[in-house]
Amino acid sequence: MDFPTIDCQTVVLGAGIIGVCSALHLQAAGQRVVLLDRDEPGAGTSHGNAGLIERSSIVPYAFPREWSRLARYALNRQSSMRFSPAWLPKIAPWLFQYWQNSSPANLASASRAMLPLIERCVSEHDRLAEASGMTSLIRAKGWIEFYRDQAEFDLAVADARSYDRHGLRYEVLDASQLRDREPHLSGAMGAIHWLDPKSVIDPGALVRGYAALFVERGGLLLKGDARSLCQHDDSWQVETREGLVRAQNAVVALGPQSTEVTARFGYRIPLGIKRGYHMHYAANPDEPLQHSIIDxxxxxVLAPMARGIRLTTGVELAAPDAPINEIQLRRCEAIARTLYPLGERLDAEPWLGRRPCLPDMRPVIGPATSHKGLWFNFGHAHHGLTLGPVTGRLLAEMMSDAKPFTDPAPYSPDRFG
Known part of the structure; x- marks a missing residue:
């Protein structure tokens, strides 16, 4: 059976939060868009995060530079980070770049670059959530960052005070005030309640809701393999189950799989993968968790979700396709159970996600250097859910020759040569 050729202006590869939002904004700019993925929307990395729209994260997650902290990590016994000894030598060059970019001067530069995106992350989500009817999945309670050590708490409060110039809203809570907000959380010396962020009780469902809006507005959502992308004359072609898609432009928004496509065209973008896990636990209605809590x-992170309480781990450095390893999750779970009455596990096995990270702590957004009509939007690290709508807007403004709301130069693929 012969399938038809589907012509469009842009094909977006990847139906995670970044790809879906890119497709929506391009569609709103008047383009005919095809959105392609091998799975359902939001089935990959977008499904399993902590559900935070992180308005308060104006400083990116940097590589630690204190020798005492590095020494603790080297023992590989921490709950916040673990590594596979076999994988560490292979990722060492990337880690060295990350370490270099985490110097005080470079981190300040990365923070300035990311600020225009972070500042707009909540408002851009609000627009899409309202249009898609997904507002019931988003809660405006902020999140609580708690500490068991007084010295660490004092340092955190000092850091928070240094952000006052950015207009962030927060409250410093002593142990008694924290108990008023979270009566069933114990063991904390104090906490900072960040008020501007929002939380999502089902991130995967939110992405599916945004994708449904794209389809409702006339977009095509197709199944296919992005690795079939090829350039033919002045167009881009990719194979789908419904036929060949032919487009003037192709957007690579494949998260951790992005370089599987970009490398085929000669682009050497240093994308690293930070793995992470989540597990759901039964919630006791008599001992509710009211806010997303970060230890x-x-x-x-402990987060109230549509399905119980989700515990999301920090960073695991291991081969992207390595089997699930529960060491880190078990360490975090053991600590969490001393602080909050988690119920039984609800998942048969942990969910494993892969965060796509670049060593200078900012995503790649913009046109490919050597291929007309090829565009990139990936590498959002820990903030894919946070930044999906706003980076989708920026990309669409660049692709439709509208004036970008911020200078896109800091995110240019050209910075990697």
Whole structure:
């Protein structure tokens, strides 16, 4: 049976939060868009995050530079980060770049670059959530960062005070005030309640809702393999189950799989993968968790979700396709159970996600250097859910020759040569 050729202006490869939002904004700019993925929307990395729209994260996650902290990590016994000894030598060059970019001067530069995106992350989500009817999945309670150590708490409060110039809203809570907000959380010396962020009780469902809006507005959502992308004359072609898609432009928004496509065209973008896990636990209705809680010292998040309480781990450095390893999750779970009455596990096995990270702590957004009509939008690290709508907007403004709301130069693929 012969399938038809589907012509469009842009094909977006990847139906995670970044790809879906890119497709929506390009569609709103008047383009005919095809959105392609091998799975359902939001089935990959977008499904399993902590559900935070992180308005308060104006400083990116940097590589630690204190020798005492590095020494603790080297023992490989921490709950916030673990590594595979066999994988560490292979990722060492990338880690060295990450370490270099985490110097005080470079981190300040990365923070300035990311600020225009972070500042707009909540408002851009609000627009899409309203249009898609997904507002019931988003809660405006902020999140609570708690500490068990007084010295660490004092440092965190000082850091928070240094952000006052950015107009972030927060409240410093002593142990008694924290108990008023979270009566069933114990063991904390104090906490910072960040008020501007929002939380999502089902990130995967939110992405599916945004994708449904794209289809409702006339977009095509197709199944296919992005690795079939090829350039033919002045167009881009990719194979789908419904036929060949032919487009003037192709957007690579494949998250951790992005370089599987970009490398085929000669682009050497240093994308690293930070793995992470989540597990759901039964919630006791008599001991509810009211807010998303971050254990800043142990490096995990507890978040009230549509399906119980989700525990999301920090960073695991291991081969992207390595089997699930429960060591880090078990460490975090053991600590969490001393602080909050988690119920039984609800998942048969942990969910494993892969965060696509670049060593200078900013995504790649913009046109490919040597291929007309090829565009990139990936590498959002820990903030894919946070930044999907706003980076989708920026990309669409660049592709439709509208004036970008911020200078896109800091995110240019050209910075990697």
């Amino acid at each position: 800043a010292q142990a490096g995990y």
